Amino acid sequence: MNRVLTGRQPIIKIIKYMFLCIYSIAIIYPLLFVLMSSLKSNNEIFSTPFALPTVWNFKIYYDVWTKFNVQVYFLNSVYYATVSVAICVVISCMAAYGLTRMKWKLKGATFAFILLGLMVPMHSEVVPLYIGLNKLGFRDPKITLIGIFVAFAIPTTIFIVSGFIQSLPIELEESAVIEGCGLIKAFFLIIVPLLKPVIATVIIFNFLGVWNDFFAGLIFISQEGDKTLQLGISRFQGNFSTRYADLLAAIMITIIPSIIVYSVLQDQIISGLTAGAVKG
Amino acid sequence: MDRMLRDRKTILILVLPAFIIFLIFIPAPAVVSVLLSLVKWDMIGEMKFVGLDNFKFLFATDYVFWIAVKNTLIFVVTSAILQMPMAFLLANILSRGMKGKTFFRNVIFLPVTFSGVAVSLMFYFVYHPEVGLLNRLLALIGINTDLSWLGNEKTALLAVVFTLAWQWIGYHMVIFMAGITNIPVELIEAAKIDGCNEWKLTWNIIFPLLLPVIKISAVLIVTSSLKAFDMVYIMTFGGPNHASEVLASHMYTKTFAQMKFGYGSAIATVLMVLCIGSTVLINRMFTSKDVE
Numbered sequence: 001m002n003r004v005l006t007g008r009q010p011i012i013k014i015i016k017y018m019f020l021c022i023y024s025i026a027i028i029y030p031l032l033f034v035l036m037s038s039l040k041s042n043n044e045i046f047s048t049p050f051a052l053p054t055v056w057n058f059k060i061y062y063d064v065w066t067k068f069n070v071q072v073y074f075l076n077s078v079y080y081a082t083v084s085v086a087i088c089v090v091i092s093c094m095a096a097y098g099l100t101r102m103k104w105k106l107k108g109a110t111f112a113f114i115l116l117g118l119m120v121p122m123h124s125e126v127v128p129l130y131i132g133l134n135k136l137g138f139r140d141p142k143i144t145l146i147g148i149f150v151a152f153a154i155p156t157t158i159f160i161v162s163g164f165i166q167s168l169p170i171e172l173e174e175s176a177v178i179e180g181c182g183l184i185k186a187f188f189l190i191i192v193p194l195l196k197p198v199i200a201t202v203i204i205f206n207f208l209g210v211w212n213d214f215f216a217g218l219i220f221i222s223q224e225g226d227k228t229l230q231l232g233i234s235r236f237q238g239n240f241s242t243r244y245a246d247l248l249a250a251i252m253i254t255i256i257p258s259i260i261v262y263s264v265l266q267d268q269i270i271s272g273l274t275a276g277a278v279k280g
Numbered sequence: 281m282d283r284m285l286r287d288r289k290t291i292l293i294l295v296l297p298a299f300i301i302f303l304i305f306i307p308a309p310a311v312v313s314v315l316l317s318l319v320k321w322d323m324i325g326e327m328k329f330v331g332l333d334n335f336k337f338l339f340a341t342d343y344v345f346w347i348a349v350k351n352t353l354i355f356v357v358t359s360a361i362l363q364m365p366m367a368f369l370l371a372n373i374l375s376r377g378m379k380g381k382t383f384f385r386n387v388i389f390l391p392v393t394f395s396g397v398a399v400s401l402m403f404y405f406v407y408h409p410e411v412g413l414l415n416r417l418l419a420l421i422g423i424n425t426d427l428s429w430l431g432n433e434k435t436a437l438l439a440v441v442f443t444l445a446w447q448w449i450g451y452h453m454v455i456f457m458a459g460i461t462n463i464p465v466e467l468i469e470a471a472k473i474d475g476c477n478e479w480k481l482t483w484n485i486i487f488p489l490l491l492p493v494i495k496i497s498a499v500l501i502v503t504s505s506l507k508a509f510d511m512v513y514i515m516t517f518g519g520p521n522h523a524s525e526v527l528a529s530h531m532y533t534k535t536f537a538q539m540k541f542g543y544g545s546a547i548a549t550v551l552m553v554l555c556i557g558s559t560v561l562i563n564r565m566f567t568s569k570d571v572e
Contacts, residue, residue: 016373020380023370024387027446033413034402049416091298098294103285110299117306119559121507123531124552125305127545128312130536131323151305154298183284184293212395214510219536230397234514237401244411247401254398262393266386269393274454277496 031255038248045244057245064249072225073232074253080142080228081210084149085203091150092157092202093195097187100162101170111162117155122148126219133220141220148216153206156276160205164198165191204265204272229254310552316545323541334546345547347522348530351437355526356505358438362445363452363501364494370449371456372482385457389450396447396510403443404430404515433523436516440524443511448504452497459493460486495566502558506551527551 037045038060039053065071099111125148133144168191176186192199217231233254236247262269284290317334321327338345370388374381391399406413407429415425429439463486471485509528512518518525518533527547535544 016378020370020373020378020384024384027387027390027450030402030406030413034405037405037411045411049411049413091301094294095298098291101285102291102294103282104288104291110295113307114299114302117302119503119556120306120310121503121548121551121555123507123509123528124313124548125309127316127535127541127548128309129305131316131541132309134323147301147305151301154302158298177284183287183290187294208393212397214395214397214513218513230395233401234397237404237514244405248405251398251401251405255394255402258393258395259390262386262390266389270385270389270454273392274451274458277455277500 034248035252038245038252040245042244060245060249061253064246064253068236068246068250069224069227069232070229070250070253073227073229076225076227077211077229080145080149081207084146084153084210085206087146088150088153088157088206089199089202092154093161093192093199094187095154096158096161096165097191099158100165101173111158114155114158117151122152122215126216130219141222141226145216145220148220149206149210149213153202153209157202157206160202160275161195161198164195168194200268201272201275204269205275208269208273313545313552314549316542317549319542321541322539324539327542330542334543337543338546338550344522344525344530348525348527351524352506352508352526354437355441355508356502358441359444359505360498360501362441363449364497366445367449367452367497368456368490368494370453371460372486374453375457375460385450385454389454391447392451394447397514399443399447400511400514403439403446407439407515430516431520433520436520436524440508440511440515443515444505444508448501452501455493455497456490459490463489491566495562498566499559499562502562503555506554506558527554 033049036053037049039057041055041057044051044053099107099114129144129148133141138144172190172194173183173186176190177183181189212230213228214230214234217228218234221227221231233247233250236250318329318331319327320330320334374385378384405411409415409426409428409431412429414429415427418425427435429435467489468481468485471481476485507528508526509532512524512526512529513532516524518529528551531544531547531551534540534547
C-alpha cells in the first residue's frame with residue numbers, strides 16, 4: 001500500500017514534511033512554554049518569556065504538591081478511577097457475555113436499550129441525582145460519583161467487549177461444559193483470560209475517562225478532601241495573577257503522568273481511546 | 281449446552297448487575313429530569329407543578345438562553361470546520377507512507393490524553409493579555425497587542441473553540457487513519473493504473489470510502505460540542521457578558537448557582553433532545569448518501 005501511495009514529486013513531499021513539523025511544534029511548544037515558565041519567578045515570566053529560567057526552581061513542584069492539597073486530589077483521582085474502572089470492567093464483561101452468548105428473548109432489545117444510553121448527556125442526569133442525593137441525606141459523594149462513572153462507562157465497554165466475544169469460537173465453553181464445568185465458572189476460567197487484550201483496551205479507555213472528568217466532580221463534590229485532581233487544580237486559576245508559577249506547576253503535575261504513561265503505551269492508548277469510535 | 285445457555289438464573293447473574301447500575305444512573309434520571317422540567321423548585325420550598333411554563337419562559341423571555349443557543353450552534357459548526365478538514369488532511373498525508381508516520385501521529389494525538397481542565401488552564405495562560413504566549417509571539421512578529429483573547433466579547437468563544445480543536449484534531453485524525461487503512465490496497469492500485477492522480481485518488485476513491493468513519497467523527501464532534509462545558513467554565517465562565525455562554529454553562533448557572541432545579545432541567549431536556557436529534561439526523565444524512 002505504502003509504495004503505491006507514495007507521492008513522486010519531491011517538492012510536495014517537502015511541503016508535507018514542513019506542514020507536519022509546524023503542526024507538531026504547535027502541539028509541543030505550548031507544553032514546553034508552560035513547563036519552562038513554571039520554573040521561573042513572576043518577574044522572569046514577565047520580562048524574559050522565551051529565555052530559559054535563570055534559576056530552575058524545581059522546588060515549586062514540591063510546594064504545589066504538598067502545600068496546596070494536590071497530593072490529596074491526586075490520590076482521590078487514583079481512587080475514583082481505579083474503583084470505578086474495576087467495577088465497570090467486571091460487570092460489563094459479564095453482561096457482554098450474557099448479551100452475546102446466552103439465548104433469551106429480549107436480548108437484542110436490551111442491548112439496543114443500553115447502547116441508547118450513549119446518546120444521553122450527563123447534564124440530564126445530574127439534577128435528579130443531585131436532588132436524590134440531598135434528599136436521601138448522603139453526605140458522602142463517593143458512591144454517587146463512582147456510580148455515575150461506572151454507569152457512563154457501561155455502554156461503550158459492553159459494546160467493545162461483546163464484539164470481541166463474538167469472535168471467539170463457542171467450542172471453548174462447550175468442551176469445558178462437557179467436562180462438567182458450570183457456565184459461569186467456564187466464563188471466568190476460560191473466556192476471561194482470552195479477553196485480556198480487550199480488557200486492556202477498556203481499562204485504558206475508561207481510566208482516562210474518569211481521570212479527566214470535571215463536570216460530575218464539580219457538581220457532586222463539596223468537601224476539599226473529596227476533590228478530584230481536575231476539580232482541585234481548577235481553582236488555581238483564581239490567584240493566577242499573584243503567582244503564575246503555582247498554576248503552571250499544577251498544570252504540569254496533571255499533564256506529566258499522562259505524558260509518561262503515553263510515552264510507554266502510545267499504541268495501546270491510541271487504539272484504546274478510539275476503539276469505541278472505530279468499531280462503531 | 282443449549283439448555284445451559286438458556287438458563288434464566290445464569291442470564292440474570294451475568295446481566296443484572298450492569299443493567300441495574302445503568303438503569304439507576306442513566307435512563308431513570310433522564311426520565312426524572314424531563315419530569316422535573318415541568319416543576320418549579322428550589323429544593324427548600326414546596327415543589328410546584330407549572331406545566332410547560334419553564335419552556336415558555338425559556339423560549340419567549342430568557343434572552344440568555346437564545347445567546348447560549350446561538351453560541352452553541354457557532355461552537356458546533358466552527359468545531360466541525362476546524363477539526364474535520366484538518367484531521368482528514370493530516371490522516372491523508374500520514375497514510376501515504378511517510379517516514380516518521382508513527383512519530384507525527386503520536387505527537388499530534390498527545391493532547392487527547394490530557395484532561396479538558398489541564399488544556400483549558402494551559403490556554404488560559406496562552407491567551408493571557410500580559411504574559412500569554414500568543415501575544416508574546418505576536419509581538420515577535422511586530423504586532424504589539426494587549427488584547428485579552430478570553431476577555432473580549434468578539435474573540436472569547438472562538439478562542440475556546442480553537443483550544444478544543446488543538447486538543448481533539450489528533451483524535452479524529454486517528455479515526456480517519458484507521459478508515460484509510462481499511463480501504464483495500466487493490467482498489468487504490470487499480471485506480472493508479474487507470475491513471476488516477478493523487479488529487480482524484482483522494483476525492484474520488486478515498487473520500488467516498490471514508491464516509492462511514494466521517495459520519496462517526498461528525499457525530500462525536502457535534503454531540504461533544506453541544507455538551508461543551510469544561511473549557512467554557514474554566515476559561516471564560518460564559519463571559520464576558522455571556523459572549524461565550526453555551527447551553528451547558530447556562531444550565532449549570534441556572535441550576536446550581538441560582539438553585540432553579542425545574543428550570544435547569546428544562547434546559548437539560550433541550551440539550552438532550554438536541555444531542556439525540558443531531559445523532560439521528562447525522563446518521564440519516566449519511567445513510568441516504570451511502571445508498572446513492
